[in-house]
Amino acid sequence: MNTIFQLVISGLLIGSVYALMSIGLTLIFGVLRVVNFAHGEFLMIAMYGVWAFSRLLGLNPYFAAIAVVPAMFLFGALVYRIVIGAALAKPHLVVVFATMGLSIFLQNVALMAMTADLRDVPPIFARSISIGGIFIKGELLLGFIVTLLCTVILQWVIKHTFLGKAIRATVQDGEAAKLMGIAVPRIFLITFAAGSALVGLAACVMVPLFSVFPTVGLNFVLIAFVIVVLGGMGSIEGALLGGFCVGVVQSVSAYYVAPAFGQLFFFLLFLLVMIFRPNGLFGQKGAATLGMNE
């Protein structure tokens, strides 16, 4: 009984970290209706940033958030200006291929600049915390708290600020939003940059847990897509729940079946959700048609 509790708790914790890196993706999809295939590479760059920050300044990687989050915001804005904005005006497929090209580009720039070596930071917490016989990694618990706070704050921004209102209006109907005087391209830019900044925050939580290397993004981007679809594209609390699902499925199946099959199970889960609930497990009605109706 204790084993299953341990597995579920670990799954929920790691799932919350996955959710944090997926929130940016779901936000960008919900507003721009664009699948950003370079999302994993944004994460990779942010993770290198966090690693370099803590290495050069000898500081705890969590403090890197002060520098990396704004830097990723600017990076997102720059990428939007150069590539995404121009691609959005073109046929739908252009942006798919452009972000894919961007992903290959960033991976190989990183390979040239940083080589393929794995980069790590020393563990932050010396020992796992034990609560009632269940062991919890300090880094994961911290990630869990950061994710929850981030979800609550983002929800508040989306629900209660003018910017949030403008974003929701753009999600619902871009044409009508434009007619109401909302500068839609600016909302796109801000959302894309904010999505990238969230990836920067996720990187701060992830660097103590995972090694950094040029193709690290590939491992995570597929997980992020699964989470975003499970939660319903564009839904922030959906991403959190989707993350929990993926985390628990991964940790339980890795223990009872085989670690190699952990991924198999969540891809199967993804396909099942696509077959039976294309709006996502927790998504609002009509989420599956977002991005293709006009």
Next chain:
Amino acid sequence: MTAMPAKPGLLQQISGLPQRGHMSWFEIILLAICVAWVAFGIAPTFQDVVVLSFLFAGLALAWNIAGGCAGLISFGHAAFFGIGAYTSTILFLNYNVTPWIGIFVGAVAAAVAGAVLSLICARLKGPFFILSSLAFAEVARIIALNWSSVTGGAEGLSIPPVPDLANMVLGSKTAYEALTLVYLLAAYAMTRWLEASRFGFYLFAIRDNDEAAAAAGINPLMVRSAAMALSAALTGMGGTLFAQYFLYLDPTYVISPELSFQFALLPAVGGLGTAVGPILGSFLITPLSELLRANLGNAAAGLHLVIYSAGLIVVMLYFPSGIAGALEKLKPRRPQR
């Protein structure tokens, strides 16, 4: 930056794709050059590049049947490629069935997988279909990687390098050039036949407006599944040819997402939904990436892919209808009759 127009919906933008091309002199000359190239054995030092260019042109045409003609943008075609390659190779290694038969068994197996994928994803569109096809291929990859008793797992499978025409292990690279050229021409002929046939019109109708097509009495599910099965079968045959050329298979390359992206990129760069576009895409990109890899590979790891991907972004942003679309614009306009 200028104010951005509303993002075009999938329906609107896809209607801009070509419907039915006519075989132009340009295409006939291009294909004639290919045949002459092999027949006269031009540029023997680049035979590897030529074989790969032909093979990937055929694969790009195969992808284009689903992606360009039927509007099923799949990022999971590596699964069909892998199914074709593994089926013929396993039949040959374990049951001594010649790949000349195995290639067709592999094609049938891939077609079944293609039909299954399109039935699973019957209701999905746009990004959802893309992501589901990606997940489908990942499932195939993980199975191939872990089912070691049959697929050899991560170690892969090797075909004994004993030249024997009966086993499709050819002695010379020229013979492989001829074989892959036949594949390319078959895929081209299939595309042309499709464009002219009734079934092809169903495909274009479904792609451009599936509701209107369904109202006109076309069964979208059947037509989509058939297009996907056809595309998958051709891709599976390409997989067998790949296995017979390299004589080695492993799941981390043969069923990788990178390979799926490659299949989609070539037609996108060349011109989606046209018969000549995928060929042009492969003839431009395959030699370019091979030469960049050969010349820059040692100097700086990754540099060739940096150049390649930057070029890709520029092409996509400035020539969204691909090379074929750019060529079309160069043509003098004929007066409307």
